[in-house]
Amino acid sequence: MADKDYYELLGVSKNSTKEDIKKAYKKLALKYHPDRAPEDKKQEYEEKFKEISAAAAVLGDEKKRRQYDQFGSSSFEGGQQGFDFSDVMSQFRSGSFGDFGDIFDQIFGGGGSRGRSRARRGSDLLYEVALTLEEAAEGVEKTISLNKLEHCKTCHGKGATSFENCHHCHGSGYIKQTQRTAFGLFQQTGPCPYCHGKGELPRDSCSECAGEGFIRIKKELEVSIPAGVDNNMRLRVSGEGEIGENSGPAGDLYVQVHVSEHKYFKRSEDDLHITIPISFSQAVLGDEIDVPTIDGTATFKIPAGTSSETTFRMKGKGIRHLHSSGKGDQLVKVKIAVPEKITKKQKDLILQLKEEKPIKSFLQKIFGS
Ligand SMILES: [Zn+2]
Ligand SMILES: [Zn+2]
Known part of the structure; x- marks a missing residue:
């Protein structure tokens, strides 16, 4: 098969950027949008549209572009690496091709796109949770309430409760398409655009989810927050994001913690700082006092002859280390209070x-x- 000059097809130079290619494609795609074709030129427009889409799919992807520069367009034909425009065609046949966003994502968003029939990972979710310093220090179980997409239980995520074999692809999910272009016959096997490669067509539409296959529900989740977390840390709860599409995996849930300011303690990594007022006589003579710690009180001995603003270290009275055993320290600054x-x-x-x-x-x- 003759090599096609993809650069020429899109009217861009060999040095053009991805942005240039996108722009050039958009312009041409709008011009040759099959909906705009005069009655007698429908076929011609459709062919042209396929050609520029195939060119954009290759040049819009760094890896494919390099391969094209090296081996030419024939290295893409008939294989998995080319652009599967049966999906593009099905989109404007079904009337959903009004928005160029989708098609751009499909072409420029990554290789080997199979559009709606492609397994897609669900989105990640972010949930923010407020903790007290005590909760961050000791760890805590939090119940969080999410509003998230889940598979519809009535139709098991299929969008319909009864199906029949797709008569376009005879249930195989694949269709062989032959296109006659200026460069010769072009045969390609791709996912069936009618059933999106599923091999079956819905006979009804699930009433529970309006045929979507998923519904937004409120879900409560117990999240175990480990001791030692610090402000703005994110914890990942695997698989608790939004559900994936077409049996793609679910996304993850990220729980971001906000640790509120404490009345007495200031945290610096895993150490805690506290300032304690003592009397002049305690400073001069020394004393044994109760000092608040993050998990209760501890006895602390002020040595005789302590100056104001002296800092003492109480070993292991700070916050538990998140990724290792042991704890930080508590640093006690004494201040002589004048009555x-x-x-x-x-x-x-x-x-x-x-x-x-x-x-x-x-x-x-x-x-x-
Ligand atoms: Zn349903
Ligand atoms: Zn089919």
Whole structure:
């Protein structure tokens, strides 16, 4: 079979970009749209349309374009790698060819398209869930409610409850088509455009799903969120996205967590930071105090002679590591709180302290005044 010059067919140069090709194809496809053909030129327009579609399908795909540049158009004919336009034809026969978006996706969206009969993976879904810091630290089970597509149970996703053999392809799902073009006869076996390769045609339309085969339902799902998740992390729940088309696999569900701000704790990776007010006497003499932690309280020993703004590390009191064992630390910053009101007795004692030289210099050391 003679080689066709796909570049010439689309009127683009050998160096044109995918965008140029798309544009050129769109222009020609609109011109030769079989719906616009004069009565006596229907056949001619249809042939032309097929040719430019085949050319665009090859040049619009990087891999096929390279193959074409190297071996010419004959390397695509009759094989699986060419463009299957029986689907394109069926689309405008069924009157759904008004929108060029579909056809573009089919041609430029990837190789070997079989259109509606092709198995297609379902879309992924994203669900956002709000967690408290405690929930993120300990892990939690969340029930999430999704509005998602599921196969219709009444027709088992087929869109109809009774079927008959497709009389166009005699139930095989495939049709051999011979096209006469300026370059010779062109024979191709492709999926039957009437039954979309299924070999059977519906006898009715499922009333539950209006013949779609799927319905949008509310589905509740238990999601187990592991201990250690951090703000904006996404967890993948495999197979819980939208259903696939034509027995394609379902998409995945992504659960994005939002961890809310905590009243006392600031998180930095798996460490937690907290600021604790202590009294001047606790700082000077030392003390044992209860410090809040993410899972309760823990005893913490303030050493004697602690300056304000000193940070202490409580090992293993932080957040559990997500991908390994162990936990982060809790960092405790102590701040000496100065009381706004004091009793007469306290005032006298502090005045006494003020007279003591060594303490005075100690205070100077702390506060620098
Ligand atoms: Zn149904
Ligand atoms: Zn058929």
